[in-house]
Amino acid sequence: MTSTAQRLAAIRGDAPPKRHNARTIAALTGNPGCARRAVLDGAGADKPKLAERIGFPARFGQSRFAITRGNAFEAQVKADGGVELLRLVAQRLGVPVPERASWTDLGGADDLPDRHERSRRALTAVGPDPALFDHPLLGLDVAGQRVSLEPDLVAARLGGRFHVVEIKSFPVVDGQADPAKVSAAAVQSAVYVLALRELLVAEGYDEELVSHDVVLVCPRDFTNRPVASLLDVRKQLLVLRRQLDRMARLDDLLAGVPAGFTADPSAEPAALAAALRTVEARYAPECLASCELAYFCRDEARGHTGALGRPVREALGGVGTVADVLALAAGERAPDPGQEEAAALLRAAARLRADALAGDPA
Numbered sequence: 001m002t003s004t005a006q007r008l009a010a011i012r013g014d015a016p017p018k019r020h021n022a023r024t025i026a027a028l029t030g031n032p033g034c035a036r037r038a039v040l041d042g043a044g045a046d047k048p049k050l051a052e053r054i055g056f057p058a059r060f061g062q063s064r065f066a067i068t069r070g071n072a073f074e075a076q077v078k079a080d081g082g083v084e085l086l087r088l089v090a091q092r093l094g095v096p097v098p099e100r101a102s103w104t105d106l107g108g109a110d111d112l113p114d115r116h117e118r119s120r121r122a123l124t125a126v127g128p129d130p131a132l133f134d135h136p137l138l139g140l141d142v143a144g145q146r147v148s149l150e151p152d153l154v155a156a157r158l159g160g161r162f163h164v165v166e167i168k169s170f171p172v173v174d175g176q177a178d179p180a181k182v183s184a185a186a187v188q189s190a191v192y193v194l195a196l197r198e199l200l201v202a203e204g205y206d207e208e209l210v211s212h213d214v215v216l217v218c219p220r221d222f223t224n225r226p227v228a229s230l231l232d233v234r235k236q237l238l239v240l241r242r243q244l245d246r247m248a249r250l251d252d253l254l255a256g257v258p259a260g261f262t263a264d265p266s267a268e269p270a271a272l273a274a275a276l277r278t279v280e281a282r283y284a285p286e287c288l289a290s291c292e293l294a295y296f297c298r299d300e301a302r303g304h305t306g307a308l309g310r311p312v313r314e315a316l317g318g319v320g321t322v323a324d325v326l327a328l329a330a331g332e333r334a335p336d337p338g339q340e341e342a343a344a345l346l347r348a349a350a351r352l353r354a355d356a357l358a359g360d361p362a
């Protein structure tokens, strides 16, 4: 075992590293500046257990009902060998609907090496005809671990390229879907695009053979009728690559972590919380939807401007706490060097507020 591997094992408590999936990899891009998260994810620490142990259990994840509904919608969309799905995808890509396309089911038993090999063979031997691949198994290296990933569907040779197809059960109402859910689907799909590109590049193909346009299939309005839309995931691919590269340099990350740092869920809660505080975090409200430590970090960030979100953190650049913001706005203290612009804005905002309140007949 290398010294890095030993250190990571000590951090997570000698348990096997927690495996990533597309959702957790996608979440890595949500807060790329957070060293705490990068170290814990790099070490494969059990963050849900850790959060529970320190008294701030995570409260997110899909409900059983949502998972069942999602599975039922996916099965409906893929029925009859994907005839309807083929039509939807082709129309959305603006290509003639093929009379037929082969359908290859790459799902099944959990024999991962066998499924990886079947997926590799099928996806790298695509002939000239349109083809659909159900649940291919792909792989990606994340912080030195090989992670298995399973997109809902890959369409090949439609419009001349491979397209990842994601089937989600959140609705598109009047042409609009929940932006947060669409954005999460885009990052998750980018993970699949990256994995599929790596697979094809390793076999000598050009990465551009896999389109950056992902086809998202959702129920339309309040029915179960599917509707397809295109998501351009180029931006997400860039962020994802950057974050994966950063996690691949675990030594750099660990250099800033105090010796003896532990995230072993069997350690004493107070010691664990104290250890976590020694690694810098960057809490933002988005953490609540993407990181198991969100309630701990939110508590820690209470009273800090960063806890109010990135736009506030950036607008108040250099003013770290809410108490300082109020003091600057009231003119009760002089701004430190670099805070002059924010202080002027705060005083102007305080004056406007006072004027508005003075003119309010109430």
Ligand code: SF4
Pocket (backbone or CB within 6 Å): 031, 034, 035, 036, 037, 281, 282, 283, 284, 287, 291, 292, 293, 294, 295, 297
């Ligand atoms: S919840 Fe905490 S550890 Fe997780 S990304 Fe946010 S700040 Fe970082």
